Amino acid sequence: MWIYEKKLQYPVNIKTPNAKLAKVIISQLGGPDGELAASLRYLNQRYSMPYAEVKGLLTDIGTEELAHVEMVSAILYQLTKDLSTEEIKASGFDTYFVDHTAGIYPIAASGVPFTAAYFQSKGDIITDLHENLAAEQKARTTYDNILRLADDPDVRDPIRFLREREIVHFQRFGEALRITQDKLDSKNFYACNPSFDKNCGIK
Amino acid sequence: MNLDLFDDLNGFILRERENSLPSADNDLKTNNGSAVSRFPANTPLAMAYVPFQQWSSVYGDDDAFAAGTLFPDLDLPFMNGGNTR
Amino acid sequence: MNEKQLLLNKIKKYSFALKELNLYLDTHPNCRRALALFQQYKELRDKGENEFNEKFGPLTPEQSTCTQRWNWIDDPWPWERR
Numbered sequence: 001m002w003i004y005e006k007k008l009q010y011p012v013n014i015k016t017p018n019a020k021l022a023k024v025i026i027s028q029l030g031g032p033d034g035e036l037a038a039s040l041r042y043l044n045q046r047y048s049m050p051y052a053e054v055k056g057l058l059t060d061i062g063t064e065e066l067a068h069v070e071m072v073s074a075i076l077y078q079l080t081k082d083l084s085t086e087e088i089k090a091s092g093f094d095t096y097f098v099d100h101t102a103g104i105y106p107i108a109a110s111g112v113p114f115t116a117a118y119f120q121s122k123g124d125i126i127t128d129l130h131e132n133l134a135a136e137q138k139a140r141t142t143y144d145n146i147l148r149l150a151d152d153p154d155v156r157d158p159i160r161f162l163r164e165r166e167i168v169h170f171q172r173f174g175e176a177l178r179i180t181q182d183k184l185d186s187k188n189f190y191a192c193n194p195s196f197d198k199n200c201g202i203k
Numbered sequence: 204m205n206l207d208l209f210d211d212l213n214g215f216i217l218r219e220r221e222n223s224l225p226s227a228d229n230d231l232k233t234n235n236g237s238a239v240s241r242f243p244a245n246t247p248l249a250m251a252y253v254p255f256q257q258w259s260s261v262y263g264d265d266d267a268f269a270a271g272t273l274f275p276d277l278d279l280p281f282m283n284g285g286n287t288r
Numbered sequence: 289m290n291e292k293q294l295l296l297n298k299i300k301k302y303s304f305a306l307k308e309l310n311l312y313l314d315t316h317p318n319c320r321r322a323l324a325l326f327q328q329y330k331e332l333r334d335k336g337e338n339e340f341n342e343k344f345g346p347l348t349p350e351q352s353t354c355t356q357r358w359n360w361i362d363d364p365w366p367w368e369r370r
Contacts, residue, residue, distance in 0.1 A: 010268070130251065133253075144281050160281075162271075164280070165271055168277050170253075171253065175253065175255055178252065
């Protein structure tokens with residue numbers, strides 16, 4: 001089960017509202033490569049995993065991604081608090097505002113709402129780990145792009161932190177894949193699916 | 204003559220490179236019971252291999268927090284066309 | 289930063305080190321150096337959290353010790369600007 005701690009993993013203190021920035025950063029909440037997709041991906045995949053190390057890792061990274069959902073939401077909340085009507089109209093934030101005011105709702109920058117179609121839980125450990133490696137790189141590139149677009153140091157600081165976490169997660173998933181390889185017959189990694197088949201490799 | 208060496212020349216080169224690193228990098232036996240080496244002995248085709256991190260230096264808690272990782276080896280910031288952090 | 293923010297920031301740093309080591313240990317479960325560092329940070333973090341809980345209130349609902357009032361709900365919440 002989950003424990004909630006009443007603190008952000010890393011501080012978010014944004015002094016200047018900026019609806020234009022919020023419009024793009026929202027992709028890391030409700031977009032295809034965002035933190036919500038990441039946490040649901042890993043927390044769902046963990047059930048069919050055959051190895052203790054990987055069950056632990058998916059649980060723990062999935063949990064950290066929930067903390068990142070919270071951080072991105074905090075960034076969006078602070079960027080859109082106390083906006084004037086002029087700012088709302090001028091920034092193009094009006095199309096979100098009309099449906100959600102300054103409420104937080106998971107959509108992509110394109111306006112497409114969050115969907116489980118953004119992630120897969122394939123029930124095959126090699127496949128799922130490759131999905132996760134790709135997901136972490138996609139998230140990193142999205143954060144790179146946000147850093148290209150954001151000048152405000154108050155915004156850049158937590159974004160940099162979140163971006164670095166993706167690189168670390170990539171490394172850990174790579175290690176999970178190595179652990180998996182060690183448990184299988186290297187003559188043919190694909191002879192069976194250790195997430196489903198009995199007697200597939202060692203435990 | 205060990206013919207396996209020539210079947211896996213890249214693996215051989217990798218292993219030699221890894222073994223020439225200072226011992227802190229791959230001295231797993233002293234601090235890590237069932238060690239996983241940086242690269243596997245066999246690297247068959249049609250599979251991806253990520254190097255396995257070996258314990259090395261760590262940042263202090265202030266630097267780690269600012270960098271977003273405890274591990275300098277994983278500290279890989281985005282250098283936005285000349286801009287640093 | 290006031291005393292509350294300073295203490296909370298320290299707790300965040302220790303918690304972060306713990307999380308990093310947590311993920312490292314998930315794939316390196318026998319690494320004694322990581323295990324030792326984890327315990328060191330755990331001690332620092334637990335000490336900080338107890339102090340915070342005493343002076344400023346609970347960080348989780350189950351840490352609540354106040355018998356007059358359910359202070360878990362009190363502002364500020366983490367996403368709000370200081």
